[in-house]
Amino acid sequence: MYVAGHRGLVGSAVVRALHAAGCRDIVVQTSAELDLRRGDDVDAFVRQTAPRVIIDAAARVGGILANDTAPAEFFSDNIRIQVNLMDAARRARVPRFLFLGSSCIYPRLADQPITEDSLLTGPLEPTNAAYAIAKIAGIAHLQAIRRQDGLAWISAMPTNLYGPGDNVDPTTSHVLPAMLLRFHQAAVTQAPSVTCWGSGSPRREFLHVDDLARACLHLLEHYDDPEPINVGVGVDVTIAELAQLVAETVGYRGRIEWDTTKPDGTPRKLLDVSRITSLGWSPAIGLREGVAQTYAWFQQQQGKQALGAQ
16 A cells, blocks of 8 residues: 655554554655656656555645745646656556545535535635646546546545644644644743734634544545545634634633734635545544644644754
């Protein structure tokens, strides 16, 4: 089994889940060892290792700022990664392939909760359209291979993810890890206020990455359909509610202010998860528990960085 992107948030969680399930025959490569944007290298690697299953958790990802300021890189890198992997896997006749997309593939103003058949029924959120179109192309590519070659390949669309291994860089991170960093720093410095982007009114759904990893293994065992399948929790919160939860988790008691000159993004993004729950999967980690767990991991990382700097 080959897990592409094993050092990332999702890939590392998938490897943890595989180990927990007793799987030991796992192949991984760092980006330094195998640049997935180089087609010939990917083809040679897949031919040499001959995996029976590929989980594609490799992608260039980032939050609203990163997506909005570097759309060309988000489009180009993700297109090349997924095309190279799928083409190589197709030539090697890999029996099972799981392509992981994102809930941002759905229209900006899709009916809520968002069903899988909402795909391509309206305009995308402009701030991450390049990334979304790349992921939509991945779904279409996978479906074409299924139809032409009869391979049992599947795709899953997770909602907003968080958990251990997340990116906490202030310029490229997603909303939840960005808040953890911001509120942690404010608590340490006893800052009187923390300013968050936007109005706080958009609603988002958050799935712990370990729940997604378990969903991936469940889908590989129980799902075989050309249509993408949603993976989420079926419940959302406002960004303001999330900020309050993060503040409580880190022990910050100052004011929370909102910079409404910054974009909100999609007003609401809640997935309909009835299809995956009908297959017998459901999330196990609640948001409050998951945020506390992620903050504990974040504090460990901060401690390691402090020791490294000495």
